Amino acid sequence: MKYAIETFDLTKKYKDFIAVNSLNMKIPNKSIFGMLGPNGAGKTTTIKMLTCLTIPTKGTATVGGYDINENPNEVRKLLGMVPQQVSLYKDLTVKENAELCADFYGVPDDEKEDRINELMELVDISYAKDKRIGKMSGGQKQKASLVASLVHRPDILFLDEPTIGLDPTTKRVLWDLIQDLNDSGHTIILCSHDMHEVDMLCDNVGIISTGNLVAYDSPRSLKDQLINSQKEEYTNLSNRLYKFKKDISSNNKILSDREKALEIQKEELFTYKEMSFLLKNPSDELLNYMETLPHVHGLEVNKNGRISLQIDKFDDNAVSDILKALFDKGAIISSISTQEPSLEDVFIKTTSEADLGPRV
Amino acid sequence: MIKKEWLSLKRHPSRFGAIIIMPIIMILLFGYGMGGDLSDLPIVVVSQSHGNLTDTTLNDIKSNNVFKVTDIMDNVTEAKNMVDNGKVKAAIILPSNYDDNTTTQKTATLYLDSSDQMASQTIVPVSQQLFSQLSIDQLQSSQTQTNQADISVENASTKNSVSSQINNVKSGISIQINRIYGNIKYIDFLVPAVLGMTVMMSCMMGMGASIAGERETGELARLFMTPTSVSTVIAGKIFAKLSVEMMRAIILLFAAIVLFNVVVKGGILQSLLLLFIGAICFVGFGVALSARAQNQEDYAQMVMPFSMPMMFVSGVFYPVETMPWIFQKIAYICPLTYLNDAMRAVMIQGHSLEFVWVDILVLLGFTLLFFLIGVVSFNRDV
The missing domain is CATH 3.40.50.300 (P-loop containing nucleotide triphosphate hydrolases)
Incomplete structure (x- = not known):
């Protein structure tokens, strides 16, 4: 069976x-x-x-x-x-x-x-x-x-x-x-x-x-589906916005309300992914260097010494690119973690989309 | 808090209904069923004589609102059977010499079902008063006749016969009371029905806790998730409850015997068997009623409009026959009426179970009906 x-x-x-x-x-x-x-x-x-x-x-x-x-x-x-x-x-x-x-x-x-x-x-x-x-x-x-x-x-x-x-x-x-x-x-x-x-x-x-x-x-597949759908949605929005902006600049028009709404939607969708690690040899030089790296949109040093980076969510190469740059600069990483989309995110998205009206 | 309570009541119509209906039922029961003097007690009169005195006596009996004369007959045995069988509360027997002017002492007999202590307490003094009044009336009437007789005494050729009449009337009418079950105390009258009532209350309330309570706490759902059938679950609940109730009935019966010297004329085992039959019936009532109750509180409100009126109209404290006709009709559809009747017949009157077969049959009929309702309305949808 x-x-x-x-x-x-x-x-x-x-x-x-x-x-x-x-x-x-x-x-x-x-x-x-x-x-x-x-x-x-x-x-x-x-x-x-x-x-x-x-x-x-x-x-x-x-x-x-x-x-x-x-x-x-x-x-x-x-x-x-x-x-x-x-x-x-x-x-x-x-x-x-x-x-x-x-x-x-x-x-x-x-x-x-x-x-x-x-x-x-x-x-x-x-x-x-x-x-x-x-x-x-x-x-x-x-x-x-x-x-x-x-x-x-x-x-x-x-x-x-x-x-x-x-x-x-x-x-x-x-x-x-x-x-x-x-x-x-x-x-x-x-x-x-x-x-x-x-x-x-x-x-x-x-x-x-x-x-x-x-x-x-499976939980893994559901989370992957979520990130993929978000990525797809983000790409679609980006493309549409690019087209709108191109159109505006060529015709000297100002952004309409609809375009503004799309912009907000895109910003909301684009939430950064957190990547955090603990360095064995932290220094100001390394911290300053990290801030200049591509994909990094923010840096914070926690009280426990853990460094949190806000990185591109939809770029699959972001984590490996950052790690490579750090290793090249001589950083010794003692622990590392990245924030993944959780089942809770899947739950919230699927149940909010599934509001099918009155159950009669 | 007040607002919360009212909102809660508003959202449970069954509870709200019970709160409104219960006081009305109670005041009706107390006001009409128990508040007044006893009246309309069913009796028969045996008239073996004919004449003015007999007619006057019959008229006086019939016009007395304590009595409800169901029949006037000339067969003493038949009348006594009616009393023995509980069809009437008493038979007033007017002897064949009742209207005989030559008889010096006239004695009517009151053949009384003394097992109904409340009715006896009313019938005896009223009968004594009635015959005493008849005696006085007869005496006054004869004195008038004597005066008239004295005026014409010298030329009356019938002097001797008039004097004879006066002497006879002066001798009076007495009533002999024949209590067929001896002198019954109120406690003797009360105990059999209180036993029945206690079994009723505990069975009905207990089943609520057992079924509606377990439904509320989820224990019933766990039971219904097993391959055990609904009828097995119900049967298990019933037998569990019955075992507890029988223990309670035994304790109650022995407590009544020891504490109040209650005499069980028809046998303890027969009384217990009746209580057992009553317990099955009321457990069935509880099952039928709790089949749809979602929780104990709902069940308590659902059971009250049945249990409380049943307690008052089933003749526990007052004889059913003395209640207004509407309560009497209700009493006949209450199982407790039949249990009380059977319990009194066995415990006070000393009858065997064969004598109360109708009561037993009705109780078993109710039991079957309740179980059918219970099993049909009881589903696993918890």
Whole structure:
């Protein structure tokens, strides 16, 4: 089976409101898929349909090869879910909650104990196995929720904002765990607003906006697409402006409002890329030299000694040209970083462009 | 804060409706159902005699607004059966010698369903007063006749017969009270229905916490994500609730026996079985009602317009028959009425479960209806 999940015109309407609109997407088997989208975009409704908690108004989907409309019980057996709001019984302990879930999924009695112990070891919650959920910290609850969700060994695991509200250390532990689970063969669908988390963990990302799938690819490709589209747009604007200006100078005309608007648009689009580095042998001479380099539009020395350069965003040769010039001048660079377009930029661009009007 | 509360209410029409409707229902229940004296208590009269006194007595009984004479018959056994079966509260039996002028002592019998303590407390004094008044009226009437007889005593050839009449009337009319279930205290009357009512309240409120509460916290969604069927989930909830409620019922019953010396004439096990049937019914009611409630607060507002009126019209505190006709009609569509009736029949009257089969059947019918509504309206769309 190539795809863990495939949707075919999956649609959900609530009276006149279209929550999900003809969604078509494929989630490869044993991958980590990031489902992104603004609040109210239709992510939760999509998950509800895929987990058979609500019936689609139109279209269908297959989960693990089973149709959600025709074989919902087979689908349910394959799924695990860690919801954003921990939904375990607060008066029961981690172990008791996991046992209850095991019973609901029909896990054989002779396997139950071993599986639960194994999972508690895996997520590192064995030390609190007899602690009631209501008395646990946020991180412990999420781990307990994972144990309960994995007890029936689901092929596909839905994680809805699993790290929201957790401290950075616990976040990292959970990220490692998600990666481990994926390595052990689980397909993971991760819903998150943490772009760094999605960027770092996911093989593919789908962005849902106003009920539609507006972007789908790997995080790297999405970022490349963004920079390419910006570059293309910038080039187009530059060409148009060049033409206008040429026309103005030949006809002695002044810039019209439209041309002024294009100029502003171009300036807005052209944001510099930051390149920063730490020199082992900083000197005024080197700093002055850097300011004169082509592609460099600004220089700043931070309190920690790190030098930040504002360089051309769309020139692929800018970084290597600057480095070459510095090496030739005898600079010794101890660390270097460049600012890349982030998944957040992709998210903002795609969701702002996807404002498709009222969802009726 | 005031503005916030009002906005919140405005945006939850069901809550707002309940707030408006509940006080109206309550004032109607208290004002019409419980506020006044008992009246229109159903009775039958057995008239085995014929004559002026019988006619006067019947007229007096019929014109007394405490009684509602459903039938006048001449068969004592049939009348007693009607009382035994709870169709009427009492039978007033006028003996065959009631109009016999030669009888010195006339004794009517009040065959009384004493299990309904409230009705008994009204019927007994009213009956005693009625027959006492009849006695006085008869005495006054005979004295008038005596005076007239004295004037013409010398030439009256019927002197002896008139004197005989006077003597007979002077001997009076008495009423013998036959309480078929002995002397029942108010607590004895109250306990069976309070047990039923407590089970009703806790079952209905408990199901709200169990279903609407879990829907709110997401626990229900987790359940519905498993391959377990809706009916299994509901059945699990019901049996869990029933086990708790039966424990509560046992504690309540034994507390009533120990603390208030309540005598369970028909057997503890039969009473518990009735409570069990009632609990299933009310849990079903809770399931049906909570199937669509989004949270506990909504459920609480939804359940109140059902539970509170049911508590008052189902004869827990006052006999159903004494309420205005509209409340009586409502009472017949309340499962608690049937549970109370059966509980009193078993606990006070000492009947077996066969005797209350109609009540049990109605309760099971309600149960089936509630479960059907619950399962149909309950879907996984959480």
